[in-house]
Amino acid sequence: MPQVRSIWNGAISFGLVSIPIKLVNATESHSISFRQIHTEDGGRIRYRKFCEAEDKEVSGTEIGKGYEDADGSIIPITDEDLAHLPLPTAKTIEIVAFVPADRIDPLQMDAAYYLAAGGAPAAKPYTLLREALKRSNKVAIAKFALRGKERLGMLRVVGDAIAMHGLLWPDEVRAPEGVAPDAKVTVNDKELDLADALMDTLGEIDLTELHDEYREALEEVVAAKAAGEAPPETPEPARGGKVLDLMAALEKSVKAARESRGEGTEEKAEEKAEAEVTRLSARKTSRSTPKQANGKKSTSTAKKTAASAKKPAASTRKSTSKSTQGTKKTASAKKTASSGAAKKTTAKKTTPRKRSA
Secondary structure (H helix, E strand, O other), X not given: OOOOOOOEEEEEEEOOEEEEEEEEEOOOOOOOOOOOEOOOOOOEOOOOOEEOOOOEXXXXXXXXXXXXXXOOOEEEXXXXXXXXXXXXXXXXXXXXXXXXXXXXXXXXXXXXXXXXXXXXXHHHHHHHHHHHHHHHOXXXXXXXXXXXXXXXXXXXXXXXXXXXXXXXXXXHOOOOOOOXXXXXXXXXXXXXXXXXXXXXXXXXXXXXXXXXHHHHHHHHHHHHHHOXXXXXXXXXXXXXXXXXXXXXXXXXXXHHHHHHOOHHHXXXXXXXXXXXXXXXXXXXXXXXXXXXXXXXXXXXXXXXXXXXHHHHXXXXXXXXXXXXXXXXXHHHHHHXXXXXXXXXXXXXXXXXXXXXX
16 A cells, blocks of 8 residues: 555564554545635634633644643643653554454444555565464454554454554443333234344345445535535435334335335235236126126026926826826726627627517
């Protein structure tokens, strides 16, 4: 990184190994800064430093340091006093331990820096420390001094470089007392399942895709006013309503997240297709079945079918009765015929007898 200006030069103390390094800022701010102006004429507002004792403006060379005591009195502290302090890490990043990365609380994280090798002689020990950190899967805890203060740092590998995160001292991190809700709240399994579904729906994201929308909108406003145009109107963000039902809010959140990812549109299309199929099938069945109005037509059809069923039974009865009557008539006719023939024979026999007499 030859183009980046170093903010501190020193060495890494790795046991008896000394690695010359340069400290470089690893982050940069893209926020837009404003100047204070007089609203009537646009003049700059500047702060001037006045001495309260003499009531006059003083320059930077006349300003020193002082410590305010509890009673309000000021104790002057000179640069010579600070130079005599026992600060062994004034020009050295002293590694004191190697620990797993999960031992570091993210609340302790502060500013981030890159450690650049200071010249060709530092290449070999720099690479040795980097590869040792990679193989051990650990981070190095170190002490260093910056801007007149001793600080705590964490060294880790980022790509082919060694980065150092400034750490707050453990006593500078507040305990989370009084932050959690006092009321006892229980969460059931259904709520947890919905929360898990919402987490799965939101899924992961590439952090490089995230950007500062507020800064972009602010740049558009500044550019429009510089060109003498009206600033663009930005839509108001949607305000979240009061959460009355946690389950309903979770369900709506899952639905909204799925729709934003395009998952809900496919499900809606499938549901519409299924609904159309059911409607078409319902129409076909309604056409095939006869219309019924208050049950009258169905009853009449039932009566007609019953009557038609009775008709053949009656006709069969009539035919059987006719056949029986016919058989009876034929039998009686035969009897009469036979009796008539018998009478005739007897008459024939008796007639000659009478003649002979």
